[in-house]
Amino acid sequence: MKKQLSDSFSIRNTTIRNRICVPPMVIYNWSDGSGYVDDKHVEHYRRLARGGAGLIIQEATCVTEEGKLAQTQLGIWEDGQIEGLRRITDAVHAEGCPIFVQIHHAGIVGIAQHALCPSAYVLGDKTGVEMSVEQIHTMQQAFISAARRAYQAGYDGVELHGCHRYLMCQFFNSRVNTRTDTYGTHPEQFVLEILDGIRKIVPEDFVVGIRLGAFEPTLQDGIRHAKILEEHGIDFLDISYGFTEEQEAEKPADFPYKDIIYAAGEIKKQVSVPVFAVNGIRVPEDARGALELTDVDMIDVGRSSLANPEWASDALAGRKADKCVDCSVCQWRINPDRCAGRLLHEKRQK
Numbered sequence: 001m002k003k004q005l006s007d008s009f010s011i012r013n014t015t016i017r018n019r020i021c022v023p024p025m026v027i028y029n030w031s032d033g034s035g036y037v038d039d040k041h042v043e044h045y046r047r048l049a050r051g052g053a054g055l056i057i058q059e060a061t062c063v064t065e066e067g068k069l070a071q072t073q074l075g076i077w078e079d080g081q082i083e084g085l086r087r088i089t090d091a092v093h094a095e096g097c098p099i100f101v102q103i104h105h106a107g108i109v110g111i112a113q114h115a116l117c118p119s120a121y122v123l124g125d126k127t128g129v130e131m132s133v134e135q136i137h138t139m140q141q142a143f144i145s146a147a148r149r150a151y152q153a154g155y156d157g158v159e160l161h162g163c164h165r166y167l168m169c170q171f172f173n174s175r176v177n178t179r180t181d182t183y184g185t186h187p188e189q190f191v192l193e194i195l196d197g198i199r200k201i202v203p204e205d206f207v208v209g210i211r212l213g214a215f216e217p218t219l220q221d222g223i224r225h226a227k228i229l230e231e232h233g234i235d236f237l238d239i240s241y242g243f244t245e246e247q248e249a250e251k252p253a254d255f256p257y258k259d260i261i262y263a264a265g266e267i268k269k270q271v272s273v274p275v276f277a278v279n280g281i282r283v284p285e286d287a288r289g290a291l292e293l294t295d296v297d298m299i300d301v302g303r304s305s306l307a308n309p310e311w312a313s314d315a316l317a318g319r320k321a322d323k324c325v326d327c328s329v330c331q332w333r334i335n336p337d338r339c340a341g342r343l344l345h346e347k348r349q350k
Helices: 039-050 077-092 133-152 167-172 189-199 219-231 258-267 286-296 304-306 311-317 340-349
Strands: 009-011 015-016 021-023 056-061 099-104 121-123 125-131 159-164 206-211 237-240 275-277 299-302
Touching: 015 219, 021 311, 039 056, 039 077, 039 286, 056 077, 077 099, 077 133, 099 133, 125 304, 133 159, 133 189, 159 189, 167 189, 167 206, 189 206, 189 219, 206 219, 206 311, 219 258, 237 258, 258 275, 258 286, 275 286, 286 299, 304 311, 304 340
Parallel strands: 021 056, 021 299, 056 099, 099 159, 159 206, 206 237, 237 275, 275 299
Antiparallel strands: 009 015, 121 125
16 A cells, blocks of 8 residues: 555654654754754744644754754753753644654764764864774763653654764764774664663653664665664664765666655665655655655655745645745755745745
8 A cells, every 4th residue: 555645653652643754954043052942943843843744853953062063053962951942842742743853963074173083084174083982982871861851851752863974974984984993893883872772761662763874885885774773673764865975876867856765765675664765855746756656654844844834734735835946055044034935935825
């Protein structure tokens, strides 16, 4: 039986009301250097939840202050941040939508001058500092503690950020991670130990998934990582790009969607846990087409959900869904009031 966007399903005991997910998208300049939640964050996620998505995954939220990708990134590195984060979960749950939070450390692409990396690695004008085993264990504990705070703040689960060149991604990619100890010969070990640590301190129904790079550096590596994570009890796989400077992306010439959506479909063939696909889905027809072609379980709709927070409701009702208009530089990220897609959507709403 073919999957439909309107289908509900469950991840552990969390019911997902349809197959449309708002993926994590960092909102710059809404927080200050403290990483604490602002009223704008609460209203942003409330409106997305009211817009009908089956699931929201909150933007990358940093597990240590020095691991931020930007000064204004949200944080989950100290207990004082729990109260503000709970305001987000309360607002989203009041609209009948579950929410996970993506927990993150930027590694070599972050703001730290002496950026941590599994191995010494040069990226642009920055050289990553090889982590000692002690530093690895400290960082793993930071992720575990962040998951505990996420549970206390009322999230239904966490998504480990394992792609987009960030720290976990750096461990997965053998062209970045050239260590000769177990964290290099078994590059997934860094994440598996975090997963084990989280499972020990949260209830059984708390969801733990991962945003995983598919081409790490090849698709076969991504498939291998996915299968190992499934064997170790990961709850879902949200597939995206990995360390882009060190990847070999691929797709057949006749595949109509992005290479990363093709990769999600190939990974889905190899695992039984839910798999999410993302990138370039702007209109409902493409969401339905990608779902049918790949047999994944969830379609991430990112920028179009920023432009039109009611995108999911429109798609499920068979209405035309206003969408992202693909500005050369995303104006929503700079100032939502300048987002051309949002302005068009709000004009039509009047």
